[in-house]
Amino acid sequence: MKKNGINRYSYSLAVPGLLLYILFFIIPAIGGLALSFIKILGFNISSARFGGIQNYLDVFSQPNMRGAIFNSFIFAVVTTVFKMLIGLTLAVALNKKLAFTNALRTIFFLPAVINTVAVGLIFSSLMHPANGLINGFLKAVGLGTLAQSWLVDTHLAIFSVCAIEIWKWSGFTMVILLSGMQTIGREYYEAAEIDGAGGWTKFRYITFPLLLPAFNNALILNIIGGLKVFDLIQATTQGGPGSATEVFGTIIFKSFGSGRLGEGCAASILLALIIAAIAMPTYKYIADREVEM
Amino acid sequence: MRKQKIVNGVISIILWLCALVILIPIFMVVINSFKNRKEAAMMNIQLPGSWHIIENYSQMMKEGGILRGFINSTVITVICVFLLIVLCSAMAFVLQRKKTWFSKTVNMIVIFGLVLPVQIIPTYFVCNFLHLSHEIAAILVLVVANMSFTVFLYTGFIKSIPLEIDESAWLDGANHTQLFFQILFPLLQPVTITAIIINFMAVWNDFGISIYFLNSARNYTLPLTVYNFFGNHSSDWQLVFANVVLSTLPVAVVYLILQKYIISGMTAGAVKG
Numbered sequence: 001m002k003k004n005g006i007n008r009y010s011y012s013l014a015v016p017g018l019l020l021y022i023l024f025f026i027i028p029a030i031g032g033l034a035l036s037f038i039k040i041l042g043f044n045i046s047s048a049r050f051g052g053i054q055n056y057l058d059v060f061s062q063p064n065m066r067g068a069i070f071n072s073f074i075f076a077v078v079t080t081v082f083k084m085l086i087g088l089t090l091a092v093a094l095n096k097k098l099a100f101t102n103a104l105r106t107i108f109f110l111p112a113v114i115n116t117v118a119v120g121l122i123f124s125s126l127m128h129p130a131n132g133l134i135n136g137f138l139k140a141v142g143l144g145t146l147a148q149s150w151l152v153d154t155h156l157a158i159f160s161v162c163a164i165e166i167w168k169w170s171g172f173t174m175v176i177l178l179s180g181m182q183t184i185g186r187e188y189y190e191a192a193e194i195d196g197a198g199g200w201t202k203f204r205y206i207t208f209p210l211l212l213p214a215f216n217n218a219l220i221l222n223i224i225g226g227l228k229v230f231d232l233i234q235a236t237t238q239g240g241p242g243s244a245t246e247v248f249g250t251i252i253f254k255s256f257g258s259g260r261l262g263e264g265c266a267a268s269i270l271l272a273l274i275i276a277a278i279a280m281p282t283y284k285y286i287a288d289r290e291v292e293m
Numbered sequence: 294m295r296k297q298k299i300v301n302g303v304i305s306i307i308l309w310l311c312a313l314v315i316l317i318p319i320f321m322v323v324i325n326s327f328k329n330r331k332e333a334a335m336m337n338i339q340l341p342g343s344w345h346i347i348e349n350y351s352q353m354m355k356e357g358g359i360l361r362g363f364i365n366s367t368v369i370t371v372i373c374v375f376l377l378i379v380l381c382s383a384m385a386f387v388l389q390r391k392k393t394w395f396s397k398t399v400n401m402i403v404i405f406g407l408v409l410p411v412q413i414i415p416t417y418f419v420c421n422f423l424h425l426s427h428e429i430a431a432i433l434v435l436v437v438a439n440m441s442f443t444v445f446l447y448t449g450f451i452k453s454i455p456l457e458i459d460e461s462a463w464l465d466g467a468n469h470t471q472l473f474f475q476i477l478f479p480l481l482q483p484v485t486i487t488a489i490i491i492n493f494m495a496v497w498n499d500f501g502i503s504i505y506f507l508n509s510a511r512n513y514t515l516p517l518t519v520y521n522f523f524g525n526h527s528s529d530w531q532l533v534f535a536n537v538v539l540s541t542l543p544v545a546v547v548y549l550i551l552q553k554y555i556i557s558g559m560t561a562g563a564v565k566g
Contacts, residue, residue, distance in 0.1 A: 009386075009390045009469060010469050011387055011391075012469070012470075013383040013384075013387050013469065013470065013473060014384040014386075014387040014388060016383075017380035017381060017383060017384040017440065017444075018403075020433060020436060020437055020440070021403060021406070023419060023423075023433075024416055024419060024420075024433055024434055024436075024437040025406055025416075025437050025440075026402070027415075027419055028412040028413075028415035028416040028418070028419055029409065029415075031412070031418060031419070032415040035414070043418070043421055090311070093307075094308070096301065096304070098301055098304065098308070099305060100309075104308050104309070105556070106549075106556075107315055107316065108311075109556050110315060110319075110545075111315060112559065113494060113544055113548045113555065113559075114498075114541050114544070114545070115498040115500065115515070115516045115540070115541065116516070117500055117516045117517075117519045118519055118537045118540060118541050121519065121537055122318050122321075123318075124523075125321070125325075125336050125530065125533075126318055126321070126336075128336060131335050131336045131337075133317070133318070133336060133337065167314070171315075172559070172560065175556055175557075175559075175560045176560050224408065228410050230501045231500040231501040234500070234504070234520075235500065235520060249501070252413065252414065253504075253505075255414075256413070256414055256417070256505065261418075268410070268412050268413065268414060271410060272409055272410055272412070275408060275409070275410060276409065279408035280408075
């Protein structure tokens with residue numbers, strides 16, 4: 001009876017979902033790999049011919065693309081570092097009982113629910129070289145020399161976009177870390193206080209080690225999110241000025257728009273490989289948990 | 294004890310200063326959407342010299358297609374969230390209960406979608422090949438893009454539901470479909486609420502996928518109307534700001550009412566994983 005128990009569960013209920021997943025995820029993933037080796041003009045299948053690694057060579061020979069790989073990494077690293085630092089600081093501060101803890105939490109998380117296009121437009125205005133509020137503020141407090149053409153300066157633009165991303169998602173990171181902190185039992189801190197531990201010692205030897213699982217999740221989430229970025233850049237600079245903020249996402253969108261589909265797929269596959277290489281350890285971790293439970 | 298009080302006071306002040314970094318930009322957008330064209334172009338946080346609330350908003354409504362965008366966003370989001378809940382809970386149920394190497398492998402492949410980015414161009418090929426309309430294609434791709442996460446969420450919860458419940462349902466003569474929809478699905482309510490919130494936010498705010506599939510004013514969702522409105526009115530900041538305010542308002546209101554659920558819902562996967 002117990003033995004054939006699992007046979008009573010039939011796959012029929014899972015079929016609709018699996019069918020969609022196969023059609024719109026698995027087949028495109030395999031098809032994308034195949035397409036990245038094919039030269040094709042637009043959606044005209046009859047123009048397709050085998051191109052070997054030509055698409056990959058084309059992708060790499062474009063100065064845009066080398067910039068895009070570099071920018072994607074810069075974006076992922078800079079935003080991750082700052083989101084984690086700011087998120088952690090805010091989480092530590094808000095883990096105390098303060099007068100307005102809840103109101104502050106609500107405010108810090110707010111940017112996470114605003115859509116990226118709106119956020120992009122808000123910052124296009126704030127970072128406006130002539131009238132923007134950021135330069136206006138700097139001039140008002142006597143730091144006028146620090147005023148910049150934030151999104152227009154080719155050297156600065158990528159960092160300005162990073163700042164927008166950090167503004168939008170630091171509160172999200174904060175909440176992940178805060179939930180991690182709230183699972184840590186009070187008794188650890190009480191024991192440490194009896195031993196005369198100060199604030200930093202408690203953070204260093206209790207909070208941080210016990211926070212590691214949540215910390216790792218937030219870290220990986222931010223790195224993958226950073227490498228995948230597309231909507232924010234498209235909404236603010238569209239990869240410009242020139243190709244100063246070009247990333248994988250915008251390269252793929254541009255090759256799609258101009259009908260260079262093979263190249264787009266090659267760039268897309270490269271991005272997938274990079275993400276897989278970084279995320280694989282995490283994926284294994286998740287999968288192991290799946291099995292053990 | 295007094296020292297502690299002072300420290301907390303200082304921390305509170307610093308935190309409120311940080312909060313200003315979020316509140317001032319939002320205030321700037323709202324206040325400038327009430328100004329005339331010349332004043333709004335200055336983009337400062339002074340109160341308007343003359344108020345143009347009705348004028349700006351009605352002009353923006355007329356030209357921005359925001360009502361259309363709101364309807365499209367609502368229809369697409371409702372369909373996507375509904376499909377995700379029904380399909381993913383059923384998938385998670387079968388894949389978790391089966392416990393054969395085959396079901397485990399399938400589950401792994403579905404979870405794989407958590408890390409792998411959607412291959413958008415070949416997906417477009419598939420939709421093209423199947424002659425799907427733009428709207429249907431967008432809905433199906435948005436469903437699949439959020440599928441792995443939703444299955445992952447449900448699987449974790451279904452594990453915690455004891456097999457004895459299934460056993461007693463079998464004994465009462467329930468079949469497979471009855472067992473799931475009448476007995477198990479109601480038990481999944483907490484995770485269903487989380488899944489609705491996460492997927493609502495993801496689909497409602499989506500821009501990266503819909504920009505590929507939705508390509509005319511007729512089928513634009515809110516983020517796309519905002520994006521295209523800015524393209525046409527980049528020097529009418531008062532209208533752009535009004536557009537940003539109105540397109541953000543629905544989700545902001547929902548957030549302020551349900552903030553506790555939304556904050557814990559949106560971060561649930563990351564905390565649990």
